[in-house]
Amino acid sequence: MGRLTREQIQFFHTEGYLILDDVFAPDDLQPLRHEMAQRIDRKVRDLVAAGQLHDDYPDEPFERRLACIYHDARDNGEAIIRDLEGPAGGGHHGIEMFKIITHPKLLAVVESLVGPEIVGSSVYRIRPKIPGIGRGVVPWHQDSGYFMQLCDNQLILTCWIPLVDANAQNGCMQILPRAHRQGVFTHHTGGNAGFLVIEDGDLPDSPQQAVTAEVPLGGAVFMTNLTPHCSTPNHSDIVRWSVDLRYQGAEAPNNVGLWPDAEEDEEALEPFQVACYPPEADFMVQSRLHPDRVADYATFVQRREAFEQVKAIAYPKRGWTPVPVHAD
Numbered sequence: 001m002g003r004l005t006r007e008q009i010q011f012f013h014t015e016g017y018l019i020l021d022d023v024f025a026p027d028d029l030q031p032l033r034h035e036m037a038q039r040i041d042r043k044v045r046d047l048v049a050a051g052q053l054h055d056d057y058p059d060e061p062f063e064r065r066l067a068c069i070y071h072d073a074r075d076n077g078e079a080i081i082r083d084l085e086g087p088a089g090g091g092h093h094g095i096e097m098f099k100i101i102t103h104p105k106l107l108a109v110v111e112s113l114v115g116p117e118i119v120g121s122s123v124y125r126i127r128p129k130i131p132g133i134g135r136g137v138v139p140w141h142q143d144s145g146y147f148m149q150l151c152d153n154q155l156i157l158t159c160w161i162p163l164v165d166a167n168a169q170n171g172c173m174q175i176l177p178r179a180h181r182q183g184v185f186t187h188h189t190g191g192n193a194g195f196l197v198i199e200d201g202d203l204p205d206s207p208q209q210a211v212t213a214e215v216p217l218g219g220a221v222f223m224t225n226l227t228p229h230c231s232t233p234n235h236s237d238i239v240r241w242s243v244d245l246r247y248q249g250a251e252a253p254n255n256v257g258l259w260p261d262a263e264e265d266e267e268a269l270e271p272f273q274v275a276c277y278p279p280e281a282d283f284m285v286q287s288r289l290h291p292d293r294v295a296d297y298a299t300f301v302q303r304r305e306a307f308e309q310v311k312a313i314a315y316p317k318r319g320w321t322p323v324p325v326h327a328d
């Protein structure tokens with residue numbers, strides 16, 4: 001079911017990305033949209049009860065409600081986003097999120113690219129990009145800019161899945177093709193909204209060469225960890241909802257069998273440096289060799305929460321320096 005053709009696999013490896021319009025039926029994503037809408041509703045009720053929010057836009061659809069609240073009062077919008085994203089960005093771990101992460105249609109594509117033993121990489125993110133608000137605009141980067149150097153030569157597959165039709169107007173991704181075979185480019189800290197950034201002069205090609213990765217609800221964009229990409233402002237009137245999930249083969253460094261020590265003992269944290277992104281929990285999503293190691297929903301939640309509780313899992317970052325100050 002849903003495995004990639006040889007041509008699609010070759011395209012991915014040559015270009016560094018692949019866009020598929022129909023990984024899911026749009027209805028497959030409805031339960032996740034509903035779960036997020038419910039979570040927003042819970043937070044909205046808390047804010048109303050605390051006297052912080054007055055107009056809660058109950059009749060606005062999932063695509064609009066958060067934007068209306070945000071534009072009335074930024075603090076309320078940010079509080080809702082923080083609740084969804086959690087402290088590290090991948091906070092929401094409801095059952096419908098897990099079902100998408102482990103969805104057989106998605107894993108069939110993932111298997112074509114990383115092989116049959118699949119680790120769900122710790123880094124998955126939920127991104128509500130609010131119309132006209134800069135915080136969701138992600139500057140040029142490679143995901144490896146965030147990962148440990150020991151994973152530079154491993155494939156960590158990003159699956160970027162929109163929860164609405166994503167297009168140039170609402171700020172879909174921009175991808176620089178065929179640049180993923182040139183290693184990790186220089187990143188700087190202090191890009192927009194605190195993200196890492198590759199400055200235009202450090203990109204191997206002009207941003208004008210970028211592919212605008214428009215993709216409908218039900219589709220997905222697949223990229224390597226070395227593929228330079230960014231996303232642009234949302235000029236539409238709906239929230240550009242998306243999730244980005246990551247997967248790697250079980251042979252790539254990971255922390256699947258490890259649990260953090262809540263005491264934050266430096267030595268206990270040392271083994272986590274074997275993972276590509278130590279602060280968050282990896283988990284097994286498919287294995288023919290060791291089916292007993294595949295995480296069920298309870299294990300997934302337990303692992304995510306255990307890592308989240310240890311606020312600062314120490315790991316050597318890559319030593320990127322702040323964005324240089326340019327003279328006019």
Ligand SMILES: O=C(O)CCC(=O)C(=O)O
Nearest residue numbers: 127136138160231242244
């Ligand atoms: O969703 C976006 O706007 C950016 C996503 C991104 O940079 C990523 O998935 O690494």
